[in-house]
Amino acid sequence: MSFLSYLRVETGRIFRSRIFWLAAVLTLCAPIAGYLFYFPATLNHESSIGLWIANPALAGTFGGTVLFALLTLYELDRVYRKEMASLTDTIVSTLMLSSSRTLSLLLAAAAAVVCAAVLYLPYTLYRTGALWDGGYYLFAYLGLMLPTVWSGILLAAALYQFTRRVELSAVLLTALVLLSMSQYVSDQFLLRWINPLVPWCSDYFGNLRVIQTGLYSRLLWLLLSASLWLLSLPAIRKYGYGLGRSFLKGCRKIYLPFTAFVLIGCGFGMYLCQPFINHSQMEYASFSSHPMSTEPKLTIDEVEITCKPNVMTGTQQGTATYKIFNLEKEDVVETFIMNCGYTIDKVTANGETIPYTDLNNDLNFEKQIEVTIPPGYVTLVMEYSGMPQVWNGLRGSLTGTVFSPEFISLEMCDFYPYHSFIEHGKLELTLPEKLIPISNWVDIEVNLISENTDGTRTWELEPPRGGYFGNLYAAEYIALETETENISAVFYCPKKQQAAMEEVNIQQILADVLEYCSAHYGTPPFAEEGKLRLIEAGIPAMMGGYAVDQTSIMSENTFYEKIYTASAETANSPEIMIHEIVHQWWGLGKNLYDDNTASNGWSSEGLTTYTTYRIIKEKYGEEYAKEHCVDVWQSQADYLKNNFYFRYPEYLDRLPEQYAARVRGSVDSIMMYSVVPLKILKAEKLVGGEEKMDEILKGLFTNQNLNPITYADFLDACGLTEEALELD
Amino acid sequence: MIKIFLYELRRILTNKFFVGLFIVTCIYSWQTLSGDIITGVANTAPFSAWSYGLYLGKTAPLLVITLLFFVTFLYSRKEKQVQSITSTTSFSPARYCLLRCAAMAVGYLLLSVAVIGISFFFYDWVFQFSDFGNLLLPILLILLPTFVFFLGLGMAAGRIFPPILYGIMLLVLIFGQIALPPVADLFGIQFYQSYPLTLPLGADGEPAFSVPASFWIGKILYLAAGGLLMFAALFKKKRTY
Known part of the structure; x- marks a missing residue:
């Protein structure tokens, strides 16, 4: 019989086996976990592509890989479990039998994955609506799920052929799964073999980088698993020999180890020469360290x-x-x-x-x-x-x-x-x-x-x-104009999003924020001649936002429709949008800085965060603002106060630099975004309430002095001392 | 008897799984110390008893998996084939099994010493900290009940149906990831991260190391359950036909 005949027989047998149908049905069910509780693409969890395509496909990838890997172990052990090996070995070459069996499992897995893709298509089309992206759907199921399931089958087959023990192969496979899911490789797209890295999904700005890195990593793992499988073929036990002698005998077919090592070489080459991530240190260093x-x-x-x-x-x-x-x-x-x-x-x-x-x-x-x-x-x-x-x-x-x-x-x-x-x-x-x-x-x-x-x-x-x-x-931008009494603004958003943005009346939301700031603090210098520009940037470029001269830039997750249609209980992200607009007053209109910023955290971020809280309070109510702003600041401040390295800074010097940088970064962030806003809130109470504080801030903002506002300026304006604002 | 014990010990220590898991455990211990523990747990010092408890809790699943691998040796197919010969000797099977348990205990102890030794070296190297006396209680609270419970559970499970042992290994890994109340938190991973946050701070800004009654009771229950399971596995005769 030729190899193709064996393959046909094996494939027919697999498709008639009940255990295969069980694995296939469970694989078809696995994407449901992505709708219910498994959300690996979580950096922007409001994205439709993430919710309805990426998460279900990644759940299917994980579930399908585990199931087909176990099926592989079951199928390969079958002849030994039934004690038929001595009989089959006399009829057909072990190499031929194992190859045709593994290949038939790969074909069966492909059928199951294609069925999953077809099965979930109507529901995905219905849920994503106008945001449907056929290319991404194909990538998710055929570019991520299928190669991962294939890698799982090849790895399981290789482990079994090396160890000839089902339980040991299962344990080793579990170890590989856990390694792939561990925190040590969580940010390394090439090392995550069963849970591909899909950190974000963009509804409006494309997903090219995620698609490229996803396909690249799948190809790498296919090469490595195929090479391991090829290398394991000579290890199939024969003539009653153990692993060593069987392997040596099997290696006489020199093309097997040769091809395996070529594939391993290609895999390592791909790992070392990946074109997506550079080789810089992970900590940010200033240009001054460049010579x-x-x-x-x-x-x-x-x-x-x-x-x-x-x-x-x-x-x-x-x-x-x-x-x-x-x-x-x-x-x-x-x-x-x-x-x-x-x-x-x-x-x-x-x-x-x-x-x-x-x-x-x-x-x-x-x-x-x-x-x-x-x-x-x-x-x-x-x-x-x-x-x-x-x-x-x-x-x-x-x-x-x-x-x-x-x-x-x-x-x-x-x-x-x-x-x-x-x-x-x-x-x-x-x-x-x-x-x-x-x-x-x-x-x-x-x-x-x-x-x-x-x-x-x-x-x-x-x-x-x-x-x-x-x-x-x-991008395919359109401009939405917003006019208020004192300021006009233009919001650049993708054309595809125009209807959704108009539906939630984004222009009015933006106008409310602009109106609040100009009414409370005065108009920023650009208002007389130009417009404030708000640019929606794609999540492939950045998360969060920043502000520069007359322009506030925010990532697309700040503008998902869901955020603006949600109730006060579930709304959570307008803060970013408000924060970046407020920077046109605190940060760009007036800069806040002093010589002690490194130690006291005084910067534009503190007053911007406080103003954001005030707008949130006006818009969503006191209870919401307290829970989402003040309580969060307080818990961060408590964390900082009790933190070991904050209490004993001398130990920071003993830490290796990467850990010290992590701790210092965390301290700086908490000082700027939590401690300073809490101090301003305390000042607000001490000066007599919100209205009084607004007057003081308006005075600081409209002051003609071009120097940055220092902490001392703020204290003088409030008539308070540094000690009075110390937190308990 | 000592000769048999030493022979069994040598079998365990020279086993390729033990060597592999020993290396993996050492690497994992170092990564845990330099990754999670170095920043301190629940605002306490990285070398506090709380942080140390978490470190041991995170490494304990690997120690348990090694222990369960030892137990699989007792119930392997080859072992059962040899049993028909060893059972004909005058040596009591229960005593023989106890000797093998003692060898496993020594193997577990050696691995534990490696985990503890790595942490002491790390503390001395990074923080110049060498006052290890206050770390003794977390060591006992984690390593002893874990050993007794899983040895007993493994022996009982192996006696019933040996493949269950591999399922238990998987459960051990999951067990370490889920939030449990103190009475059930065998590895203490949740406990050491959350309980110190509820305690008053001492003069040095650190909560003193103290363990609630429910945690003690949980450990005693695990010890008792492990002891009972071990006793049952050692002395309950399996029905044969």
Whole structure:
């Protein structure tokens, strides 16, 4: 009989076995856990794609893998359990039998997964409605679930063939499952073999990075499990030999170990050369730790950049042309920084190719490139390409610069080799025609310069002389205008979300916040001439929000419809949106800072958090505000007060730096976001209530003094002392 | 008798599973100390009895799994085949079984010493802390009841149906993850994280190490249950036909 005949017989037998049907039915039921209690894609749990596609598919992935792995052990042990091995071994080669059996299990698993995908399709279509994403659905079931179930089958078969003991194989498999689910690998997408890392799902801005990392990790595990399985084939016991002798005999078929080692090599190659996460340290380090040159040896009058992103692959090709004057009379080695994912293809000076060194010294998002620049006036051209990488410190959230068909996010250093002495720059960016670029800096001119025949449009961005490019977001944006008595604002949200946003009357919600702040503290300086800009950024780029000059940027999870239609009991995220708008008053309108900020936590965050609490209190009531703001601050402050390292800071110095940085980061955050708001709340009581405090804050905000508001200024305005605001 | 004991001990200590689990336990212990314990538990010092209790609670499941592997040796197919020969000797089967239990206890003890030794080294290296006297109570509270209960449970289960032992191993791992009341919290993982937060703080800002009656009662019940199960497994004759 040929291999195909054995495969046909084995597949028929598997499909007739009751235990297979039990495993298949349970696999079909497994996604239900994703609707009820298993929510691995939880960073933004309100996302429809996450709720109705990712979570059920990931539950099916886990359940299906465990079930088919157990089925594999059961099926492979069958001939030994029934003591038929001595008979079958005389009829058919063990290698042929084991291969056809494993392959038939792979086919059976594929049938079960396809059935699951078909079964849940109508319900998913119904629940996701207009947000349905067919590509993501296929990825979830056929790109994540199927390869994982296959890996489980191959691993189980390999373990059984090595150990020839069902219980031991089950224990080893359990250990592998637990390892994959442990906290040690929770943020490493490549090491999670049974529970793929899907940290977020985007309803409006695409999921390219999650899809790419998901497929890459599945391929890696398929290679590794297939190699282990191939390596286990010679270990199948024969002639009554034990593991060692059977393996040695089996290895005479040299193609088996050879192919296995080739696959293992490919797997390790994929692990070491993964293109998504850089190799930076996990703790954020400031630019000062870069050995950048501090004394200018040259001036860079201008840079013209041409970027052509390939949104299907998430990569880009760019050319940066610098007009440089080298002040020295000799060659100068100058350092540029750029995203770690790019490689320099060519560098020319006045048309001549010149040497450069990629230092590959990843730090945060960037690495350094050293270029030798000849003396005098030089036109330096750098050609570069690649996929922007996620900073290692964010490897668990997979957020950062991204090129995708639905969304592009670029930080300053993420689209060209950057140098701090550049006087003026111009960026030419070719994007799919539906994407509209918006910079986070209001004074950057964004002009459409051409509509191309290939379905793209070319935009030109030009910051004022001496200005920065800032961060750039491009999506299918529409602008929703909001007018209040004193301020007007424009909210950029994806076109796909327009109906939902209008349904919840987002313009009125935004107007309420703007009205509250202007009525209580005064109008911010930009209100007379311009508009406040609110930009919704995709979750692939960031979680949370930030504010810069006249612009507040918030991630899409701040604007899910559910948040604004929820009752006061369930609402939880308008705080982020309110917080980032309030920063236009505290932080950008008036900065709060003093020399003791590192120790007393005094910063714009404290007053912004307090104001957010006041708006929440007005909107949702006192009880809600107390529970969601004051009680949370108090518990954080209590935690800090009782924390061992806060009580005994001398022990912090004894900790290894990574742990000390973790503790210090936590202390700083609690001081800024919890302790200072509590002190302001205490001050509010001491000065005579909310109205009095509003008067004081209005006085501070409208003060013409351009210096930052210090803690001492605040205390003076309140007529209080530092001791009076100490917390109990 | 000592010769048999030493022989059984050597069988356990040179077993490849013991060696593998020993290495895994040592690595896991170090990771637990440098990952979870180093920041302190429930606001207490990383070297407080509370933090130490959590450390032992987290490593105890691995010690138990090793112990249950030892127990599987008693009930393996090969062992049963040999039993027909050993049972014909003048040596009492119960005494022989007790000797093997003693060998298992020594194996468990050695693994426990490794776990404790790693923690002492860690505390001395990172915090220059060497006052280990106050850590004795958590050691006894976790390691002793855990050993007696799971040895008894494993022997009883192995006697009834040996594959149950592997199911118990799985349950041990799950047991360590779920929140249980103090009376049932054998490993104390929940207890050591939450109970100190309810206690008044001492002059040094740390809650003194004290254990409520329900926790003591739970440990005594586990010890008694383990003892009874062991007794039943050792002395109840299995019906044979």
